[in-house]
Amino acid sequence: MSGEPLFEVFVRPRRGLSHTHVGSLHAPDAAMALRNARDVYTRREEGVSIWVVPATAITASSPDEKDAFFDPAADKVYRHPTFYDVPDGAKHL
Amino acid sequence: MYGNDFAGPDAGSDGGLLGQVEAAEAALRAAALRGRVEGDPAALQDYFDAVIAADQKIEPRDWMPDAYRRGLVRQIAQHAHSEIIGMQPEGSWITRAPSLKRKAILLAKVQDEAGHGLYLYAAAETLGVSRAELVDMLLDGRQKYSSIFNYPTLTWADIGAIGWLVDGAAIVNQVPLCRCSYGPYARAMIRICKEESFHQRQGYEILHTLSRGTQAQHEMAQDAVDRWWYPSLAMFGPPDTDSTHSAQSMAWKIKRFSNDDLRQRFVDMCVQQAGVLGLRIPDPGLRWNEERQAHDFTAPDYDELMRVIKGDGPCNEERMAHRRRAHSEGAWVREAAAAYAAKQQEVVPA
Numbered sequence: 001m002s003g004e005p006l007f008e009v010f011v012r013p014r015r016g017l018s019h020t021h022v023g024s025l026h027a028p029d030a031a032m033a034l035r036n037a038r039d040v041y042t043r044r045e046e047g048v049s050i051w052v053v054p055a056t057a058i059t060a061s062s063p064d065e066k067d068a069f070f071d072p073a074a075d076k077v078y079r080h081p082t083f084y085d086v087p088d089g090a091k092h093l
Numbered sequence: 094m095y096g097n098d099f100a101g102p103d104a105g106s107d108g109g110l111l112g113q114v115e116a117a118e119a120a121l122r123a124a125a126l127r128g129r130v131e132g133d134p135a136a137l138q139d140y141f142d143a144v145i146a147a148d149q150k151i152e153p154r155d156w157m158p159d160a161y162r163r164g165l166v167r168q169i170a171q172h173a174h175s176e177i178i179g180m181q182p183e184g185s186w187i188t189r190a191p192s193l194k195r196k197a198i199l200l201a202k203v204q205d206e207a208g209h210g211l212y213l214y215a216a217a218e219t220l221g222v223s224r225a226e227l228v229d230m231l232l233d234g235r236q237k238y239s240s241i242f243n244y245p246t247l248t249w250a251d252i253g254a255i256g257w258l259v260d261g262a263a264i265v266n267q268v269p270l271c272r273c274s275y276g277p278y279a280r281a282m283i284r285i286c287k288e289e290s291f292h293q294r295q296g297y298e299i300l301h302t303l304s305r306g307t308q309a310q311h312e313m314a315q316d317a318v319d320r321w322w323y324p325s326l327a328m329f330g331p332p333d334t335d336s337t338h339s340a341q342s343m344a345w346k347i348k349r350f351s352n353d354d355l356r357q358r359f360v361d362m363c364v365q366q367a368g369v370l371g372l373r374i375p376d377p378g379l380r381w382n383e384e385r386q387a388h389d390f391t392a393p394d395y396d397e398l399m400r401v402i403k404g405d406g407p408c409n410e411e412r413m414a415h416r417r418r419a420h421s422e423g424a425w426v427r428e429a430a431a432a433y434a435a436k437q438q439e440v441v442p443a
Contacts, residue, residue: 003431006218023281024215026224028427029434040211043204044288063154 006055007033009040011047019051030054110264114286117271121279124149145346150276153219161345165275166220167236168347173213174231174238178412180206182246183255191249195299199252202292209285216277232417240398241328243406250303250310250317256296257366258318258325264289265359266329269349278347297366304371311371318367319375327393329356335395360390 004026010019022041027033033052042050061069077083086093124147132143137156144151151157180203187203190196214224230236241259246252267289270282303314330336330352342348350358360379367374378391400406 004427023212023277024218025211028430029437032430032434039204040208043201043208060154063152063156 004028007037007052008055008058009033009037010051010053011037011041012049013047015048019049022046024055027052110268111287111290113268114271114283117268117279118283120148120272121150121283145274148274148346150279151274152276160341161347162220164342164345165278165347166217166222168342169213169217169220169278170222170227170230170236171238173210173217173227174236175242176206176210176213177231178238178242178416181412181415182242182244182408183252185246186249186252189249190252198295202256202295205288205292209288212281212284213278216275216281219277228420232413232420234404234413237402238412239328240401240406241324242412243401243408244320244324245408247320248313248317250300250313251321253296253299253303253314254317254321256292256294257300257370258296258321258363259328260289260292260296261363262325262328262359264293265355265362269355270347272346272349274346297370300370300372314370315372318372322375323393326356326360326390327395327398329353329359331395331398332392357387360388364388 005028006024006026007030008024009022011022012019025033025036025040027036030052034050037050037052041047073079127147127149130140130143130147130149132140138158141151141155141157141161144155151161183199183206184203187196187199190199214227217227218224227236231238241262246255264286267282267286271279271286273279273282300314300318303310305311333339333351333353336352339348339351343351363374364379376391378389380389381387382389401409404410
Protein backbone atom coordinates (compact mmCIF):
# COMPACT_ATOMS: atom_id res chain seq x y z
CA MET A 1 0.00 0.00 0.00
CA SER A 2 2.80 2.39 0.88
CA GLY A 3 3.90 2.49 -2.72
CA GLU A 4 0.46 2.87 -4.26
CA PRO A 5 0.04 6.25 -5.95
CA LEU A 6 -2.66 8.68 -4.92
CA PHE A 7 -5.44 9.49 -7.38
CA GLU A 8 -7.86 12.40 -7.16
CA VAL A 9 -11.43 11.46 -8.06
CA PHE A 10 -13.87 13.63 -10.02
CA VAL A 11 -17.49 12.66 -10.59
CA ARG A 12 -20.08 14.06 -13.00
CA PRO A 13 -23.26 13.76 -10.95
CA ARG A 14 -25.70 14.07 -13.86
CA ARG A 15 -25.68 14.91 -17.54
CA GLY A 16 -25.34 18.65 -18.02
CA LEU A 17 -23.14 19.17 -14.94
CA SER A 18 -19.36 19.29 -14.89
CA HIS A 19 -17.14 16.80 -13.08
CA THR A 20 -16.62 17.76 -9.44
CA HIS A 21 -13.85 16.73 -7.09
CA VAL A 22 -15.18 14.23 -4.53
CA GLY A 23 -12.05 12.91 -2.80
CA SER A 24 -9.05 10.72 -3.40
CA LEU A 25 -7.88 7.12 -3.13
CA HIS A 26 -4.82 4.93 -3.51
CA ALA A 27 -4.55 2.34 -6.27
CA PRO A 28 -1.72 0.57 -8.06
CA ASP A 29 -2.78 1.92 -11.46
CA ALA A 30 -5.41 4.05 -13.18
CA ALA A 31 -7.66 1.13 -14.15
CA MET A 32 -7.86 -0.07 -10.55
CA ALA A 33 -8.30 3.51 -9.37
CA LEU A 34 -11.35 3.82 -11.60
CA ARG A 35 -12.90 0.61 -10.27
CA ASN A 36 -12.18 1.56 -6.69
CA ALA A 37 -13.60 5.04 -7.27
CA ARG A 38 -16.82 3.47 -8.47
CA ASP A 39 -17.07 1.40 -5.28
CA VAL A 40 -16.02 4.16 -2.89
CA TYR A 41 -17.71 7.23 -4.35
CA THR A 42 -20.73 6.06 -6.37
CA ARG A 43 -22.48 3.38 -4.31
CA ARG A 44 -25.76 5.32 -4.53
CA GLU A 45 -25.86 6.47 -8.15
CA GLU A 46 -23.96 9.65 -7.33
CA GLY A 47 -22.52 9.85 -10.80
CA VAL A 48 -22.74 9.05 -14.48
CA SER A 49 -19.04 9.54 -15.24
CA ILE A 50 -15.81 9.34 -13.24
CA TRP A 51 -12.35 10.78 -13.84
CA VAL A 52 -9.32 9.61 -11.87
CA VAL A 53 -6.19 11.75 -12.06
CA PRO A 54 -2.79 10.91 -10.53
CA ALA A 55 -2.36 13.49 -7.76
CA THR A 56 1.20 14.10 -8.94
CA ALA A 57 -0.16 15.28 -12.31
CA ILE A 58 -1.95 18.21 -10.70
CA THR A 59 -0.13 21.54 -10.51
CA ALA A 60 -1.83 23.76 -7.97
CA SER A 61 -1.60 27.45 -7.20
CA SER A 62 -0.35 28.22 -3.75
CA PRO A 63 -2.55 30.01 -1.21
CA ASP A 64 0.50 32.09 -0.20
CA GLU A 65 0.58 33.80 -3.56
CA LYS A 66 -3.14 34.43 -3.56
CA ASP A 67 -2.77 38.21 -3.82
CA ALA A 68 -0.23 38.30 -6.62
CA PHE A 69 -1.99 35.54 -8.47
CA PHE A 70 -5.60 36.60 -8.37
CA ASP A 71 -5.64 40.31 -7.58
CA PRO A 72 -5.07 41.65 -11.13
CA ALA A 73 -8.57 40.35 -11.83
CA ALA A 74 -9.96 42.76 -9.27
CA ASP A 75 -8.32 45.74 -11.01
CA LYS A 76 -10.19 45.17 -14.22
CA VAL A 77 -13.73 45.96 -13.25
CA TYR A 78 -14.45 46.77 -16.88
CA ARG A 79 -14.55 43.02 -17.51
CA HIS A 80 -17.96 42.94 -15.88
CA PRO A 81 -21.04 44.14 -17.80
CA THR A 82 -22.19 46.11 -14.76
CA PHE A 83 -19.22 48.49 -15.28
CA TYR A 84 -20.94 50.16 -18.23
CA ASP A 85 -23.64 52.81 -18.23
CA VAL A 86 -26.36 51.88 -20.64
CA PRO A 87 -28.02 54.96 -22.14
CA ASP A 88 -31.76 55.28 -21.58
CA GLY A 89 -33.76 53.75 -24.34
CA ALA A 90 -31.20 51.18 -25.52
CA LYS A 91 -32.84 47.74 -25.56
CA HIS A 92 -31.66 44.15 -25.55
CA LEU A 93 -28.29 45.04 -23.98
CA MET B 94 -36.03 9.34 0.96
CA TYR B 95 -34.32 11.47 3.54
CA GLY B 96 -35.76 12.73 6.81
CA ASN B 97 -35.55 11.09 10.17
CA ASP B 98 -39.14 9.97 10.35
CA PHE B 99 -38.81 7.91 13.50
CA ALA B 100 -37.34 10.75 15.53
CA GLY B 101 -40.13 12.24 17.57
CA PRO B 102 -40.69 15.87 18.44
CA ASP B 103 -38.06 15.46 21.18
CA ALA B 104 -35.39 15.47 18.49
CA GLY B 105 -36.22 19.12 17.96
CA SER B 106 -38.23 21.08 15.45
CA ASP B 107 -35.30 21.07 13.03
CA GLY B 108 -36.69 18.32 10.84
CA GLY B 109 -34.46 15.62 12.32
CA LEU B 110 -30.84 14.72 11.87
CA LEU B 111 -30.85 14.63 8.11
CA GLY B 112 -32.42 18.06 8.12
CA GLN B 113 -29.43 19.19 10.15
CA VAL B 114 -27.01 17.61 7.66
CA GLU B 115 -28.71 19.39 4.81
CA ALA B 116 -28.63 22.66 6.75
CA ALA B 117 -24.89 22.17 7.30
CA GLU B 118 -24.40 21.55 3.59
CA ALA B 119 -26.37 24.71 2.76
CA ALA B 120 -24.30 26.68 5.30
CA LEU B 121 -21.10 25.43 3.67
CA ARG B 122 -22.27 26.68 0.29
CA ALA B 123 -23.55 29.96 1.72
CA ALA B 124 -20.22 30.62 3.48
CA ALA B 125 -18.37 29.98 0.23
CA LEU B 126 -20.65 32.40 -1.64
CA ARG B 127 -20.03 35.21 0.84
CA GLY B 128 -16.81 35.80 -1.05
CA ARG B 129 -13.22 36.09 0.04
CA VAL B 130 -12.38 36.89 3.61
CA GLU B 131 -10.86 40.36 4.08
CA GLY B 132 -7.26 40.29 5.18
CA ASP B 133 -3.77 39.52 4.07
CA PRO B 134 -3.05 35.80 3.62
CA ALA B 135 0.61 36.60 4.33
CA ALA B 136 -0.37 37.51 7.90
CA LEU B 137 -0.78 33.82 8.55
CA GLN B 138 -2.33 33.52 12.00
CA ASP B 139 -4.52 36.60 11.52
CA TYR B 140 -5.85 35.37 8.22
CA PHE B 141 -6.51 31.88 9.63
CA ASP B 142 -8.41 33.45 12.54
CA ALA B 143 -10.39 35.65 10.14
CA VAL B 144 -11.43 32.67 8.01
CA ILE B 145 -12.56 30.75 11.10
CA ALA B 146 -14.39 33.81 12.45
CA ALA B 147 -16.21 34.22 9.13
CA ASP B 148 -17.35 30.58 9.36
CA GLN B 149 -15.52 29.77 6.15
CA LYS B 150 -13.49 26.62 5.61
CA ILE B 151 -9.78 26.07 5.99
CA GLU B 152 -8.52 24.15 2.96
CA PRO B 153 -5.54 21.78 2.62
CA ARG B 154 -2.88 24.18 1.36
CA ASP B 155 -3.82 27.04 3.71
CA TRP B 156 -1.51 27.92 6.54
CA MET B 157 -2.80 26.52 9.84
CA PRO B 158 -1.40 26.32 13.38
CA ASP B 159 0.52 23.08 14.01
CA ALA B 160 -1.78 22.14 16.86
CA TYR B 161 -4.82 22.53 14.58
CA ARG B 162 -3.23 20.20 12.04
CA ARG B 163 -2.11 17.66 14.64
CA GLY B 164 -5.45 17.68 16.41
CA LEU B 165 -7.32 17.11 13.16
CA VAL B 166 -5.02 14.28 12.07
CA ARG B 167 -5.55 12.59 15.44
CA GLN B 168 -9.32 13.02 15.34
CA ILE B 169 -9.89 12.12 11.67
CA ALA B 170 -7.55 9.12 11.85
CA GLN B 171 -9.22 7.78 14.97
CA HIS B 172 -12.55 8.22 13.24
CA ALA B 173 -11.31 6.39 10.12
CA HIS B 174 -9.87 3.54 12.20
CA SER B 175 -13.22 3.22 13.99
CA GLU B 176 -15.03 2.75 10.69
CA ILE B 177 -12.56 0.06 9.64
CA ILE B 178 -12.57 -1.84 12.96
CA GLY B 179 -16.33 -1.26 13.13
CA MET B 180 -16.80 -3.65 10.22
CA GLN B 181 -15.84 -6.60 12.46
CA PRO B 182 -18.66 -6.86 15.02
CA GLU B 183 -21.26 -6.63 12.26
CA GLY B 184 -19.30 -8.56 9.65
CA SER B 185 -19.39 -11.57 11.93
CA TRP B 186 -23.17 -11.81 11.37
CA ILE B 187 -23.17 -11.63 7.56
CA THR B 188 -23.13 -15.41 7.19
CA ARG B 189 -25.72 -15.83 9.93
CA ALA B 190 -28.27 -13.16 8.95
CA PRO B 191 -31.78 -14.63 9.24
CA SER B 192 -32.81 -14.02 5.62
CA LEU B 193 -31.32 -13.22 2.24
CA LYS B 194 -32.79 -9.72 2.46
CA ARG B 195 -31.19 -9.05 5.85
CA LYS B 196 -27.91 -10.45 4.56
CA ALA B 197 -27.88 -8.21 1.48
CA ILE B 198 -28.65 -5.19 3.68
CA LEU B 199 -25.95 -6.04 6.19
CA LEU B 200 -23.40 -6.53 3.40
CA ALA B 201 -24.26 -3.08 2.02
CA LYS B 202 -23.93 -1.57 5.47
CA VAL B 203 -20.54 -3.13 6.16
CA GLN B 204 -19.38 -1.99 2.72
CA ASP B 205 -20.48 1.54 3.65
CA GLU B 206 -18.32 1.38 6.79
CA ALA B 207 -15.31 0.57 4.61
CA GLY B 208 -16.25 3.48 2.37
CA HIS B 209 -16.52 5.82 5.36
CA GLY B 210 -13.08 4.75 6.51
CA LEU B 211 -11.71 5.56 3.07
CA TYR B 212 -13.38 9.01 2.83
CA LEU B 213 -11.82 9.83 6.19
CA TYR B 214 -8.35 8.50 5.38
CA ALA B 215 -8.49 10.64 2.24
CA ALA B 216 -9.44 13.70 4.33
CA ALA B 217 -6.62 12.98 6.81
CA GLU B 218 -4.10 12.68 3.99
CA THR B 219 -4.84 16.23 2.85
CA LEU B 220 -3.16 17.29 6.12
CA GLY B 221 0.15 15.83 4.99
CA VAL B 222 0.13 12.43 6.67
CA SER B 223 0.37 9.32 4.48
CA ARG B 224 -2.15 6.49 4.39
CA ALA B 225 0.55 3.94 5.10
CA GLU B 226 1.56 5.83 8.27
CA LEU B 227 -2.04 5.94 9.45
CA VAL B 228 -2.52 2.22 8.88
CA ASP B 229 0.73 1.49 10.70
CA MET B 230 -0.32 3.63 13.66
CA LEU B 231 -3.55 1.66 13.97
CA LEU B 232 -1.81 -1.70 13.63
CA ASP B 233 0.86 -0.98 16.22
CA GLY B 234 -1.59 0.65 18.62
CA ARG B 235 -0.24 4.21 18.51
CA GLN B 236 -3.67 5.44 17.40
CA LYS B 237 -7.01 4.35 18.82
CA TYR B 238 -10.43 3.53 17.51
CA SER B 239 -13.78 3.95 19.22
CA SER B 240 -14.03 1.78 22.33
CA ILE B 241 -17.55 0.68 21.38
CA PHE B 242 -16.18 -1.86 18.89
CA ASN B 243 -14.49 -3.79 21.67
CA TYR B 244 -17.84 -5.22 22.73
CA PRO B 245 -19.04 -8.53 21.22
CA THR B 246 -22.12 -9.10 19.04
CA LEU B 247 -23.63 -12.13 20.76
CA THR B 248 -27.00 -12.40 18.99
CA TRP B 249 -28.71 -11.20 15.81
CA ALA B 250 -30.52 -8.59 17.90
CA ASP B 251 -27.11 -6.99 18.55
CA ILE B 252 -27.04 -6.00 14.88
CA GLY B 253 -30.29 -4.16 15.52
CA ALA B 254 -28.98 -2.53 18.70
CA ILE B 255 -25.77 -1.43 16.95
CA GLY B 256 -27.76 0.20 14.17
CA TRP B 257 -30.17 1.97 16.50
CA LEU B 258 -27.92 2.91 19.42
CA VAL B 259 -24.33 2.83 18.18
CA ASP B 260 -25.02 4.37 14.78
CA GLY B 261 -27.57 6.64 16.42
CA ALA B 262 -24.97 7.92 18.89
CA ALA B 263 -22.44 8.23 16.07
CA ILE B 264 -24.86 10.37 14.07
CA VAL B 265 -25.58 12.67 17.02
CA ASN B 266 -21.82 13.02 17.47
CA GLN B 267 -21.11 13.46 13.79
CA VAL B 268 -23.84 15.73 12.48
CA PRO B 269 -22.19 18.79 14.10
CA LEU B 270 -18.91 17.76 12.41
CA CYS B 271 -20.57 18.53 9.07
CA ARG B 272 -19.94 22.17 10.12
CA CYS B 273 -16.31 21.58 11.04
CA SER B 274 -13.95 24.38 9.99
CA TYR B 275 -11.68 22.04 8.00
CA GLY B 276 -13.21 21.72 4.52
CA PRO B 277 -12.24 18.14 3.56
CA TYR B 278 -13.43 16.78 6.93
CA ALA B 279 -16.73 18.69 6.75
CA ARG B 280 -17.38 17.42 3.23
CA ALA B 281 -16.57 13.81 4.16
CA MET B 282 -18.88 14.05 7.17
CA ILE B 283 -21.78 15.28 5.05
CA ARG B 284 -21.48 12.19 2.87
CA ILE B 285 -21.10 9.91 5.86
CA CYS B 286 -24.04 11.28 7.82
CA LYS B 287 -26.38 10.88 4.87
CA GLU B 288 -25.39 7.22 4.60
CA GLU B 289 -25.46 6.60 8.36
CA SER B 290 -29.13 7.34 8.52
CA PHE B 291 -29.80 4.18 6.48
CA HIS B 292 -27.72 2.29 9.03
CA GLN B 293 -29.68 3.61 11.96
CA ARG B 294 -33.00 2.81 10.34
CA GLN B 295 -32.05 -0.74 9.39
CA GLY B 296 -31.10 -1.39 13.01
CA TYR B 297 -34.28 0.16 14.29
CA GLU B 298 -36.31 -2.00 11.91
CA ILE B 299 -34.56 -5.18 13.08
CA LEU B 300 -35.37 -4.37 16.71
CA HIS B 301 -38.94 -3.38 15.86
CA THR B 302 -39.49 -6.69 14.07
CA LEU B 303 -37.96 -8.72 16.90
CA SER B 304 -39.78 -6.77 19.57
CA ARG B 305 -43.13 -7.64 18.01
CA GLY B 306 -42.15 -11.26 17.33
CA THR B 307 -42.26 -14.23 19.68
CA GLN B 308 -41.58 -13.84 23.38
CA ALA B 309 -38.07 -15.21 22.85
CA GLN B 310 -37.41 -12.72 20.06
CA HIS B 311 -38.69 -9.85 22.18
CA GLU B 312 -36.40 -10.91 25.02
CA MET B 313 -33.46 -11.16 22.66
CA ALA B 314 -34.10 -7.59 21.50
CA GLN B 315 -34.38 -6.35 25.09
CA ASP B 316 -31.19 -8.16 26.07
CA ALA B 317 -29.30 -6.49 23.22
CA VAL B 318 -30.56 -3.05 24.25
CA ASP B 319 -29.63 -3.82 27.87
CA ARG B 320 -26.03 -4.60 26.85
CA TRP B 321 -25.52 -1.79 24.32
CA TRP B 322 -27.17 1.13 26.15
CA TYR B 323 -24.35 2.18 28.47
CA PRO B 324 -21.47 1.53 26.02
CA SER B 325 -23.40 3.74 23.54
CA LEU B 326 -23.67 6.54 26.12
CA ALA B 327 -19.94 6.20 26.71
CA MET B 328 -19.32 6.85 22.99
CA PHE B 329 -19.73 10.58 23.68
CA GLY B 330 -16.50 10.47 25.66
CA PRO B 331 -15.60 11.51 29.18
CA PRO B 332 -17.75 14.09 30.98
CA ASP B 333 -17.02 17.73 30.12
CA THR B 334 -15.18 18.24 33.39
CA ASP B 335 -12.56 15.64 32.31
CA SER B 336 -12.43 16.26 28.58
CA THR B 337 -8.93 17.31 27.56
CA HIS B 338 -9.33 18.45 23.96
CA SER B 339 -12.67 20.22 24.04
CA ALA B 340 -12.05 23.93 24.63
CA GLN B 341 -9.47 24.45 21.88
CA SER B 342 -11.48 22.26 19.52
CA MET B 343 -14.53 24.44 20.09
CA ALA B 344 -12.55 27.67 19.56
CA TRP B 345 -11.32 26.33 16.23
CA LYS B 346 -14.84 25.25 15.30
CA ILE B 347 -13.77 21.64 14.87
CA LYS B 348 -16.15 20.59 17.58
CA ARG B 349 -19.41 22.45 18.09
CA PHE B 350 -21.02 20.95 21.20
CA SER B 351 -19.66 19.46 24.41
CA ASN B 352 -19.67 15.72 25.14
CA ASP B 353 -22.33 16.06 27.81
CA ASP B 354 -24.61 18.19 25.61
CA LEU B 355 -24.52 15.60 22.84
CA ARG B 356 -25.07 12.75 25.32
CA GLN B 357 -28.14 14.52 26.66
CA ARG B 358 -29.47 15.06 23.15
CA PHE B 359 -29.03 11.35 22.39
CA VAL B 360 -30.83 10.22 25.57
CA ASP B 361 -33.74 12.57 24.91
CA MET B 362 -34.15 11.16 21.39
CA CYS B 363 -33.88 7.52 22.42
CA VAL B 364 -36.58 7.64 25.08
CA GLN B 365 -39.34 8.28 22.57
CA GLN B 366 -37.86 5.82 20.06
CA ALA B 367 -37.66 3.07 22.69
CA GLY B 368 -41.34 3.64 23.45
CA VAL B 369 -42.26 2.98 19.80
CA LEU B 370 -40.12 -0.16 19.85
CA GLY B 371 -41.82 -1.43 22.99
CA LEU B 372 -38.41 -1.90 24.60
CA ARG B 373 -37.13 -0.61 27.93
CA ILE B 374 -34.05 1.54 28.42
CA PRO B 375 -32.14 -0.22 31.21
CA ASP B 376 -31.85 2.77 33.54
CA PRO B 377 -33.92 2.92 36.72
CA GLY B 378 -32.83 6.55 37.13
CA LEU B 379 -34.27 7.66 33.79
CA ARG B 380 -37.00 10.29 34.19
CA TRP B 381 -38.22 13.52 32.64
CA ASN B 382 -37.03 16.63 34.41
CA GLU B 383 -39.62 19.33 33.83
CA GLU B 384 -37.34 22.07 35.06
CA ARG B 385 -34.46 21.20 32.72
CA GLN B 386 -36.82 20.14 29.92
CA ALA B 387 -34.60 17.09 29.51
CA HIS B 388 -34.28 13.58 30.89
CA ASP B 389 -32.27 12.81 33.99
CA PHE B 390 -30.31 9.62 33.45
CA THR B 391 -27.58 7.48 34.94
CA ALA B 392 -24.15 8.27 33.52
CA PRO B 393 -22.18 5.42 31.93
CA ASP B 394 -19.30 3.89 33.87
CA TYR B 395 -16.41 6.14 32.83
CA ASP B 396 -13.86 3.95 34.61
CA GLU B 397 -14.97 1.11 32.36
CA LEU B 398 -14.66 3.42 29.34
CA MET B 399 -11.06 4.23 30.32
CA ARG B 400 -10.25 0.55 30.86
CA VAL B 401 -11.65 -0.39 27.45
CA ILE B 402 -9.81 2.49 25.74
CA LYS B 403 -6.57 1.38 27.39
CA GLY B 404 -7.01 -2.10 25.91
CA ASP B 405 -8.85 -4.07 28.55
CA GLY B 406 -12.26 -4.50 26.88
CA PRO B 407 -13.90 -7.83 26.02
CA CYS B 408 -12.68 -7.87 22.39
CA ASN B 409 -9.69 -5.49 22.09
CA GLU B 410 -7.15 -8.22 21.36
CA GLU B 411 -9.44 -10.08 18.99
CA ARG B 412 -10.21 -6.93 16.97
CA MET B 413 -6.55 -5.96 16.60
CA ALA B 414 -5.42 -9.51 15.84
CA HIS B 415 -8.08 -9.77 13.15
CA ARG B 416 -7.09 -6.43 11.59
CA ARG B 417 -3.38 -7.32 11.58
CA ARG B 418 -4.13 -10.69 10.04
CA ALA B 419 -6.38 -9.17 7.36
CA HIS B 420 -3.65 -6.65 6.54
CA SER B 421 -0.85 -9.20 6.30
CA GLU B 422 -2.95 -11.78 4.47
CA GLY B 423 -3.89 -9.11 1.94
CA ALA B 424 -0.26 -8.27 1.24
CA TRP B 425 0.01 -10.62 -1.74
CA VAL B 426 -2.95 -8.88 -3.41
CA ARG B 427 -1.27 -5.48 -3.07
CA GLU B 428 2.01 -6.93 -4.32
CA ALA B 429 0.36 -8.62 -7.29
CA ALA B 430 -1.49 -5.43 -8.24
CA ALA B 431 1.73 -3.41 -7.98
CA ALA B 432 3.61 -5.97 -10.11
CA TYR B 433 0.87 -5.87 -12.74
CA ALA B 434 0.89 -2.06 -12.78
CA ALA B 435 4.68 -2.06 -13.20
CA LYS B 436 4.44 -4.55 -16.05
CA GLN B 437 1.82 -2.44 -17.83
CA GLN B 438 4.20 0.52 -17.65
CA GLU B 439 6.92 -1.47 -19.38
CA VAL B 440 4.74 -2.23 -22.36
CA VAL B 441 5.70 0.45 -24.86
CA PRO B 442 2.75 1.51 -27.01
CA ALA B 443 3.31 0.88 -30.70
